[in-house]
Amino acid sequence: MKVSDLPPPVERDANFNFAYLDERTKRMIRRAILKAVAIPGYQVPFGSREMPLPYGWGTGGIQVTASIIGPDDVLKVIDQGADDTVNAVNIRRFFQRTTAVAVTSVTTEATIIQTRHRIPETPLHDGQVMVYQVPLPEPLQKLEPREAETRVMHGLADYGLMHVKLYEDIARFGHIATTYDYPVMVDGRFLMAPSPIPKFDNPKMHMNPALQLFGAGREKRIYAIPPWTSVESLAFDDHPFEVQRWSEPCALCGATDSFLDEVITDDRGGHMFVCSDTDHCRLNRQDDDR
Amino acid sequence: MNVSIDLSGLGAGFADASIGSQTVFRHCLDALSHPGKVIAVEPSITLSTPAEMHRPAAAILLALLDQDTRLWLSPALRGGDAGSFLRFHTGCTLVETPASADFGLAASGADLPPLTDFAAGSESYPDRSATLVVQCAALTAGSGWTLTGPGIRDRARLSAEGIGSTFTSQWAANRAGFPCGVDVFFASADALAALPRTTRLEG
Numbered sequence: 001m002k003v004s005d006l007p008p009p010v011e012r013d014a015n016f017n018f019a020y021l022d023e024r025t026k027r028m029i030r031r032a033i034l035k036a037v038a039i040p041g042y043q044v045p046f047g048s049r050e051m052p053l054p055y056g057w058g059t060g061g062i063q064v065t066a067s068i069i070g071p072d073d074v075l076k077v078i079d080q081g082a083d084d085t086v087n088a089v090n091i092r093r094f095f096q097r098t099t100a101v102a103v104t105s106v107t108t109e110a111t112i113i114q115t116r117h118r119i120p121e122t123p124l125h126d127g128q129v130m131v132y133q134v135p136l137p138e139p140l141q142k143l144e145p146r147e148a149e150t151r152v153m154h155g156l157a158d159y160g161l162m163h164v165k166l167y168e169d170i171a172r173f174g175h176i177a178t179t180y181d182y183p184v185m186v187d188g189r190f191l192m193a194p195s196p197i198p199k200f201d202n203p204k205m206h207m208n209p210a211l212q213l214f215g216a217g218r219e220k221r222i223y224a225i226p227p228w229t230s231v232e233s234l235a236f237d238d239h240p241f242e243v244q245r246w247s248e249p250c251a252l253c254g255a256t257d258s259f260l261d262e263v264i265t266d267d268r269g270g271h272m273f274v275c276s277d278t279d280h281c282r283l284n285r286q287d288d289d290r
Numbered sequence: 291m292n293v294s295i296d297l298s299g300l301g302a303g304f305a306d307a308s309i310g311s312q313t314v315f316r317h318c319l320d321a322l323s324h325p326g327k328v329i330a331v332e333p334s335i336t337l338s339t340p341a342e343m344h345r346p347a348a349a350i351l352l353a354l355l356d357q358d359t360r361l362w363l364s365p366a367l368r369g370g371d372a373g374s375f376l377r378f379h380t381g382c383t384l385v386e387t388p389a390s391a392d393f394g395l396a397a398s399g400a401d402l403p404p405l406t407d408f409a410a411g412s413e414s415y416p417d418r419s420a421t422l423v424v425q426c427a428a429l430t431a432g433s434g435w436t437l438t439g440p441g442i443r444d445r446a447r448l449s450a451e452g453i454g455s456t457f458t459s460q461w462a463a464n465r466a467g468f469p470c471g472v473d474v475f476f477a478s479a480d481a482l483a484a485l486p487r488t489t490r491l492e493g
Contacts, residue, residue, distance in 0.1 A: 018308045027356050030315045034354075035417040037322050038473045038486035040440050044417045068319065070312045155413030155469075187440050187488065189469065209443075211323045226323045226486075229440040 012100035019066040020098040025049055029067040029222070033213060036224035041190030042154070043137050043221040051217065058091055058116055059217030061133035065114050068129060068213075069095065074102045076110035081118040081259065081276035088116070105279045117180075119201040121258045121280040124210035126227065132195045134216040137223065139183045139193040159191045162234060170239055179244065185232045186225055194231075200243045200259045205231040250275045253284035295374045301338030303352055303379040310335055314353035321475065321484035326437040326446030328429045330481045340371035342397060344425050347477035348375070351423060355380035355393060362391035362408075362420075364401040394422040399453035405460045408472050416469035419487075427451040429478040439489040448483055450476045461491045 017023065025047070032046040051059040069075065075095055079087035083105040091114060092103050104110050107122040114131040124130065140150045143161045153159070162183055169177045182199035186192045194202060195214060205212065205225060212225040225231060235241035249256045251272040258280055260273040275281035304310025317329050331346045339348040355361060361382045363373055372395070373384055385391050388407040396402040402424055411419035434449025435458065453476070464471045464487060471487035485491070 018312075023308055023311065024356050024358075027311070027354060028358065030319075031354055031359075031421075032417075034318060034322055034421065034473070035419075037319065037441075038488065039416050039469050040488065042416060042469060068312075068316065070316060071309065151414040155416075207443075211319070224323075226441040226488075228443045 009100060009102060010096045013097045016098045018071075018099060019069050019095070020052075021049065021063065021066045025063075026067045029063055032222045033064065033067065033224065036213070036222050037211070037226050039190070040225055040229050041186030041192040041223060043216075043223045045220055046222050048217045048220040052094075053090070055218035056135065058087060058114070058133035060215030060219075060222070061114050061116070061131050061217075062091060062094065062215075063217060064213050064215035064222060065095065065112060065131045066098075068131075069099055069101060069112060071099065071101065073099075073111045074104050074109055076104050076107065076113045077115075078113070078118060078120070078277075078279075079116045080261075081120070081280075082278045084278065106283070107279060117196045117198075118259070118276060119197060119204045121255075121275070121277045122283075123204075124208055126209040128210040130208075130210050130212045132197075132212065132214045134193070134195040134214045134221070135218070136181070137193055137214065137216040137219050137221040139181075139191050154190060157189060159185075162191060163236075166234060166236070170236075176235070176239060176241075182241075183234050185230075185234065187229050188232070191234075192223065192225075192231075198244060198259055199233065199241075202231070202233045202241070203243065207231075246273055248273055250281060250284075253281045253288070255281065255284055295378050297378070299371060300378055301340065301371075301375060303337060305334075305336060310349075311353040314349040317482060318350055318353065318475065318484070321482055322473065322486050323441050324446075325439065325441050325485055325489040326431060326435075326448035326483060328431045328448070328481050328483045340375050342367055342370045343372050343375070343395075344477045344479055346480065346482040347395060347423050347425050347475075350475055350477065350482065351376055351382075351393065351395060352379050354421075355382040357381040357383075359383070359392045360385045360390060362386075362388050362394045364394070364396040364398075364403075366397035366401045367395060388420070391420055394420055396422065396424045398425055399450075399457065402454070405464050405472055410464075410467060410470040410472060412470065416471075419470060420472045422472055422474045423477055424450075424453065424474055425477050426453055427478065429476055429481050429483050431483075434493065436492045437485075437489050438492075439486075441486070442489070450483070451478075458491050458493070461485070461489075465490055 032044045077088040077092040079085040107120040181196045233241040408420035428451040430449045437446040
């Protein structure tokens with residue numbers, strides 16, 4: 001497989017500590033990550049630091065990545081599946097400058113994959129770590145804004161309210177209308193927000209061989225799904241969980257099994273559907289050329 | 291216990307504090323997310339640990355402790371240099387009672403008090419619980435206990451020599467209290483393994 005066309009490694013900027021954060025902050029975040037792995041789906045509070053970019057640009061994910069990354073890691077950063085959009089490019093450059101780690105766009109080559117809102121189409125393997133950027137970690141927040149209450153609800157596994165919300169979708173629209181950040185049960189115990197990934201990606205979380213870590217910088221929470229852990233999307237017996245389907249294949253690579261974005265091509269209603277995972281699409285086309 | 295430290299006989303910590311603690315943390319993360327996996331601590335992690343401490347045990351605590359954490363030492367470790375070593379390198383506070391500790395270090399399975407003596411967190415804050423480091427003579431994957439739970443595809447096997455016969459029943463009670471409970475790292479002479487509170491033990 002061809003290695004990605006990303007820029008060559010850069011020298012680490014010695015004016016920063018390795019991976020930007022100071023050692024004591026990293027320790028605090030590392031302790032929170034270990035608790036998160038031990039209690040799958042539970043949101044561990046942590047002392048989120050001010051980062052050199054604003055909340056909403058992945059500060060939680062960056063702090064998690066900064067706390068786990070080492071000189072031998074290979075980093076992939078994606079934003080909505082793409083390696084070349086502004087959030088992904090910035091975060092990748094940030095870690096190149098502060099750690100000088102190798103970077104890639106090829107999913108199988110990466111040891112750490114930081115993502116905003118997608119899971120790569122290529123299946124992950126044992127030993128990889130997925131780091132998700134999370135805007136709203138609390139799945140119950142829109143139903144119950146008081147954190148003291150949602151904490152008790154998680155403590156008692158009292159998730160009836162979320163089922164009522166999904167039921168109201170069915171009553172109003174005839175189907176569950178939630179299409180992204182679709183709530184999941186982790187290991188049959190904790191209700192968890194999978195971050196705004198499309199529900200298309202939910203099944204990939206179930207029994208995934210990779211470790212999945214979630215960081216919410218503004219909301220100051222870290223949570224995790226260990227490898228080989230049951231992740232079940234909420235549903236009803238008569239309204240089972242379903243993912244999005246498209247009637248046409250990717251216009252660039254012809255894939256029929258990937259998540260497609262609709263791209264507007266002109267102002268006369270022209271449009272096409274293309275893979276959201278740019279690396280998957282690129283490798284598909286490369287295989288076709290051979 | 292928090293008296294002044296005699297620096298004359300103190301051993302060295304991580305050669306590189308940043309990379310050393312990152313390496314050991316990744317061992318810990320790997321162990322905790324793959325219960326029962328025995329992970330050899332990198333030879334590059336050279337520590338001059340006190341005689342009564344195993345290198346992996348010292349490495350875990352140097353990587354995770356700081357001024358914000360409280361450490362409980364088992365009785366067999368109190369007379370020696372373990373307390374000074376860890377206090378000097380991490381700035382942690384030593385506490386007398388297991389219940390008030392964030393971390394516990396036991397010299398051996400025999401020196402480990404009942405798991406229920408340690409903080410298990412609360413229903414609302416199950417993360418406010420203790421992490422224990424228990425030293426053992428040897429760690430072997432593929433024999434001994436049968437492990438199931440998150441992080442394990444089907445089942446894993448782990449044997450921690452010298453942990454004691456009551457541990458499995460204590461662990462069953464710890465598992466039953468989920469999401470509350472303690473998490474355990476085992477440390478042999480050169481390797482570590484972990485049991486998060488989600489793991490079920492048989493045998």
